[in-house]
Amino acid sequence: MKKFILIDQSIKDSGGHYLEYAKRVLRAAKSFGFKTVLGVNRNAEEVVCPDADIIDRAFTRTFWENQAIGRLALAVRYLQKSSMIAGEPRFSRAYAMELQSFFLRIGAGVGDLVFVPTLGGVELIGIALYSVLKNAASLEWHLLFRRDLPKTKGISNGISHINLARTSKSLLEFDKRFEKGSVTFYSDTEELAAQYNQLDAFHFLTLPIPIDDSLSVRKRTGQLPLTVSYLGDAREEKGFHLLPKLIKDLRTAGLGEDRVRFRIQANLPRAGTTARVRNAKDNLTRRQGPGLELLEGPFDSNKYHELITSSDIILVPYCAKSYRARSSGIFAEALAAGVPTIYPRGTWMELCHQDSGSVGFNKARDMASAVIDLVSHYPEYESHSQNFSHVWRQIHSARRLIDSLINRLPEIKAAEEAKLRDKDASGHASCNELFGRNTD
Structure with missing residues (x-):
């Protein structure tokens, strides 16, 4: 049975947005016939997720902890005119090793679908570093970016330029390093996808927001207060x-x-x-x-x-x-x-x-x-x-999100790749430049 693997290293509580998001997506994935796996923070409390067949406490640092490290490291390198990648390399390497151990424990195999709804530069480079390991599984990666890129116009203190450079460097470095498997990039609004597409690193598609199908419509009361x-x-x-x-x-x-x-x-x-x-x-x-x-x-x-x-x-x-x-x-x-x-x-x-x-x-x-x-x-x-x-x-619904991952969006991506191949001879960017490599 093909696995649907959701990774969110920020899940540490028994409730909250990160876990609720994961629950909705895994419930929908299970209804499509997947064996479901949830990878959470190593320090997570008891995680209750009935629709996860496997719950594995695999990851040491949360997204927010990695973001803080990444901002500090890039600020120093930006001032030093360094060309190093965004984030702290040792944390990306640690994340890659945690991915390796995690996938070995759960028995991840060729073609299993991996959905990462919360990630930044540290995690992105960690995925690329994992993909070059000898025993890395050839996985189908789906990476969702949900935070605005900073505006740089009119900014004089350099912070927005640093944050934008951080994102751009991470994507370009990922493109250089990623080897085994396939990858698709997403945001969950058309406007955000347009922002990321302006970076000309990868083509970002738009996913539905996974509204919980069990959320009922409010009954009207008209009562005060x-x-x-x-x-x-x-x-x-x-x-x-x-x-x-x-x-x-x-x-x-x-x-x-x-x-x-x-x-x-x-x-x-x-x-x-x-x-x-x-x-x-x-x-x-x-x-x-x-x-x-x-x-x-x-x-x-x-x-x-x-x-x-x-x-x-x-x-x-x-x-x-x-x-x-x-x-x-x-x-x-x-x-x-x-x-x-x-x-x-x-x-x-x-x-x-x-x-x-x-x-x-x-x-x-x-x-x-x-x-x-x-x-x-x-x-x-x-x-x-x-x-x-x-x-x-x-x-917007969780089922539509899963359906988009496994059906509609790959078809759109294939059509767009075909168009880009047709334009390649005219000097346009190649498919590999926009979409990354697929070495299955």
């Missing part, structure tokens, strides 16, 4: 630090506890917590009461679904700069459940659909006005959200 929820880790890029002022502004504007109540997930992430986020959590903790409830996650699937479908409005107060092209799982699942949202304009979220029943804001100071508008016209926005959820579910 409306429940306004913030779900997900307390991170600055997700606007958690903006919540105390937002709640204060809305109360001052007359939205009392009889009209809206706030439900805020406030667990701090393992890494990357800022002083502004900690201060915001302290502020909210002091103000807890009938109109404000704080929740400590992460949550399992059932609780997470219950929180989404019992919400009347979901806040997505994210930093627009960080979400210009990348997706948001919370936003995507709110649309699937028919829940109106508050989201930042100038992002992928704005491009999804004008009839989704959600309301955008331009600046953080405008967020309260957006909430007031949604609350004041709630029945109308709710109706749009309910209708749009059926359209959204036809586009």
Whole structure:
């Protein structure tokens, strides 16, 4: 039986986004007849994933830990005008060795499908280094990149140039080193795929977002007070630090506890917590009461679904700069459940659909006005959200993701490769330059 192997070294908790994402994808893969394997962090707690036939604690460092090392290492080399690859080479080598041990333990073989939904330069080069080992399996790699590339226009401090160089160097180095197996690159929005395609390293395709097929559409109640929820880790890029002022502004504007109540997930992430986020959590903790409830996650699937479908409005107060092209799982699942949202304009979220029943804001100071508008016209926005959820579910689901990996996208890729071969004689980039090597 062919294996579907999902690798996410950031899975360390019994709940949370990384594990929930993996669960949805593996459940769908199993329905397609795969034997399913989940590779997680070596320090993971007890991982409950009924649709994984094998769970292996294989990897030492999380994506975020490798990202931090990569930024520091590249900054030094950038200043030294070094041509070395992004990230710290010894961690890429360690990742390659962990891949080797992992694949030997699970009995990975020719043609098994490997899906990596969370990776950066360290992991990418580690995969290339694994592929040149003598006992490396000839695997079918599917690599998903879900984070925006930085804008460099108008930046004077060099940080965005460093981060962009980091990504570009990793992709080019991968192309030089990768040998055994095949590889396809993806993002999960058209806008993000376009960003990566501008690098001219590989051709990136677009995958559906794996909405959980068991997530039900919210039942309309029309009862006051409306429940306004913030779900997900307390991170600055997700606007958690903006919540105390937002709640204060809305109360001052007359939205009392009889009209809206706030439900805020406030667990701090393992890494990357800022002083502004900690201060915001302290502020909210002091103000807890009938109109404000704080929740400590992460949550399992059932609780997470219950929180989404019992919400009347979901806040997505994210930093627009960080979400210009990348997706948001919370936003995507709110649309699937028919829940109106508050989201930042100038992002992928704005491009999804004008009839989704959600309301955008331009600046953080405008967020309260957006909430007031949604609350004041709630029945109308709710109706749009309910209708749009059926359209959204036809586009995004875990089953569609698996179907795309094994059916539709390889056909698209083959057609695009054929077109590129036809153009090759005219001086266009060759297929190998755009797609990498396949040495099966």
